[in-house]
Amino acid sequence: MIVTPTRIPGVHVVEMAAHADTRGHFARTYCREVFAQHAIAFEPMQCNLSFNPQRGTLRGLHYQDAPYPDAKLVRCTRGAIFDVVLDLRHGSPSHGEWLGFDLSEQNGRALFVPEGCAHGFQTLTPDTELFYMMGAAYRPELARGVRWDDPAFAIAWPIASPLLSERDATYPDHRP
Template sequence: MIFNKTPLPGVLVISLDQRGDDRGFFARAYCAQEFESHGLKPVGVQCNMASNFSKGTLRGLHYQVPPAAEAKFFRCIRGANYHVVVDMRPDSSTYLEHFGVELSADNRLGLYIPEMFAHGYQALTDESEAFYMVSEYYTPGCERGLRYDDPTLNIQWPLPVTTISEKDTAWSLLPDLIPT
């Protein structure tokens, strides 16, 4: 695996290190030891899949707080998705900054999201699918979220949002969440 830094410390885009021959290629898609050697928290408690019927569908922005803060590792295994990560660590120099990247079945990129980063993604194609691993169990009492259209964040999604859950449209805006 090839670990590529992003503008947000700890968030990495991970490329496959492919070994090819006349049959095709082989590549390691995940290795806890390699993650640990790069200072990353291994992500192996749960594996999840998400399917999106239509392009424009948006999921997120979600994260969990301690004691169940979770790291995530995403891949798009069908179609293409645009992923956004927001730094939610109040003491960070990049607090509330965001980074976006396209993951697709064609580019085979992975995205590592550390604890205390909100994450969401938008389907860029019909019938897209994501596969992801998390470091903690889903804990509803620790779940938090941000609005995808929060003016404080000013995230530029690639497509108009066509489908989104009621829960994801109901998150509070950041000015209501940040103590003054």
């Protein structure tokens, strides 16, 4: 595994180091010891799958509030996405900043999103699937979100007219 930090503290790109032979390839997608070497404390508590049949589907930006904030490791296992992490941690040097990453079945990259950051993605191909490893169990009463087009963050999504849930389309403007 190759773990690369980004300019937002705690956010890491995780790439597989595949071992290939005539049968195909094998790669580790998560290792607690490797994460610890990069000062990432992450113990998966739940795994989720998101399937999206339409190109342009946008899910997010979601996070889980205290006392059970959720870190996550997100990998696109089919298709391709534009994946976004938004730093909402008060006191963080990158508070209010966002980063976008292309994740796909071809590049095999994953994104580690720490607690206190919102996460969302937009599908770039039809029939896209994501696999999430979550650091906390989902608690609907703590589910929060930031609207995808909130002017406070000006996220540059690749597809201008996304397919959204009513909940994701109607989050109020964020107040820093």
